[in-house]
Amino acid sequence: xxxxxxxxxxxxxxxxxxxxxxxxxxxxxxxxxxxxxxxxxxxxxxxxxxxxxxxxxxxxxxxxxxxxxxxxxxxxxxxxxxxxxxxxxxxxxxxxxxxxxxxxxxxxxxxxxxx
Amino acid sequence: xxxxxxxxxxxxxxxxxxxxxxxxxxxxxxxxxxxxxxxxxxxxxxxxxxxxxxxxxxxxxxxxxxxxxxxxxxxxxxxxxxxxxxxxxxxxxxxxxxxxxxxxxxxxxxxxxxxxxxxxxxxxxxxxxxxxxxxxxxxxxxxxxxxxxxxxxxxxxxxxxxxxxxxxxxxxxxxxxxxxxxxxxxxxxxxxxxxxxxxxxxxxxxxxxxxxxxxxxxxxxxxxxxxxx
Numbered sequence: 124x125x126x127x128x129x130x131x132x133x134x135x136x137x138x139x140x141x142x143x144x145x146x147x148x149x150x151x152x153x154x155x156x157x158x159x160x161x162x163x164x165x166x167x168x169x170x171x172x173x174x175x176x177x178x179x180x181x182x183x184x185x186x187x188x189x190x191x192x193x194x195x196x197x198x199x200x201x202x203x204x205x206x207x208x209x210x211x212x213x214x215x216x217x218x219x220x221x222x223x224x225x226x227x228x229x230x231x232x233x234x235x236x237x238x
Numbered sequence: 239x240x241x242x243x244x245x246x247x248x249x250x251x252x253x254x255x256x257x258x259x260x261x262x263x264x265x266x267x268x269x270x271x272x273x274x275x276x277x278x279x280x281x282x283x284x285x286x287x288x289x290x291x292x293x294x295x296x297x298x299x300x301x302x303x304x305x306x307x308x309x310x311x312x313x314x315x316x317x318x319x320x321x322x323x324x325x326x327x328x329x330x331x332x333x334x335x336x337x338x339x340x341x342x343x344x345x346x347x348x349x350x351x352x353x354x355x356x357x358x359x360x361x362x363x364x365x366x367x368x369x370x371x372x373x374x375x376x377x378x379x380x381x382x383x384x385x386x387x388x389x390x391x392x393x394x395x396x397x398x399x400x401x402x403x404x405x406x407x408x409x410x411x412x413x414x415x416x417x418x419x420x421x422x423x424x425x426x427x428x429x430x431x432x433x434x435x436x437x438x439x440x441x442x443x444x445x446x447x448x449x450x451x452x453x454x455x456x457x458x459x460x461x462x463x464x465x466x467x
Binding site for chain 1: 439
């Protein structure tokens with residue numbers, strides 16, 4: 124997730140990371156990781172350094188451009204849950220395709236690259 | 239690549255979704271997609287988001303997702319059962335010297351395509367009863383370890399991609415180099431960045447290593463981890 128400020132709204136954080144801030148913590152599917160009190164600002168926005176620290180998300184600064192990148196949750200395995208995350212990617216015509224539109228079907232997702 | 243298997247398994251309720259992990263999207267992947275023109279969905283992941291979401295660190299890697307949206311196999315090497323050896327051998331004849339060396343290394347890679355295809359067929363037929371469909375705790379446990387360095391590598395790579403897209407190539411390469419250092423077994427980070435400078439991913443002044451050097455360092459047979467179905 125690329126940011127130009129360190130106090131995203133909960134919605135921005137959820138859209139960028141897939142982890143939804145809830146009263147019990149940051150949640151994805153059946154997993155919730157508690158957030159400390161200092162993860163929240165009084166205006167309802169999130170205090171990103173505290174959130175990143177609690178979730179093991181790396182926060183890397185590009186000072187020259189006034190940007191930050193937030194890495195994925197760490198400290199365990201690549202998968203925190205077996206429930207597949209919401210994945211929406213463009214198809215070859217540029218139209219967004221959401222993987223969950225195939226619910227009810229077994230999916231074999233195979234990656235490749237031109238390089 | 240997967241069209242034959244897709245035609246065979248689609249009537250059994252399995253769909254193949256192919257995802258190109260190319261920073262330059264259709265500009266890079268388009269010609270390959272148009273040439274293959276598969277009937278299954280082909281998606282583009284220019285952000286390399288599947289690295290963070292699923293643990294993809296090389297291609298080809300795949301995951302299996304059941305009818306309820308639950309992963310039954312984590313990210314693992316999945317190569318289509320095509321006659322690779324014959325294909326590469328035919329390319330050798332007219333290949334330039336560096337390409338020739340690359341093909342020879344690729345021929346030494348260990349890819350058990352038949353075992354993987356057989357397992358996929360078994361899952362398509364038997365679903366949850368397939369011995370290859372793993373329970374959730376095993377799926378999580380078999381997914382790659384994610385120490386803080388991997389998260390740091392992902393953040394550096396994302397900044398690199400952002401800067402590459404906005405025209406700050408020199409600064410982008412500094413972040414790509416950091417990602418390579420932090421997660422040396424992530425071939426998508428390395429090959430993507432190398433290919434932006436040289437399509438053959440050869441040595442340049444911008445990076446500490448290149449495809450042939452790194453392949454020889456790990457050994458072609460170890461480039462893809464042994465399949466454990």
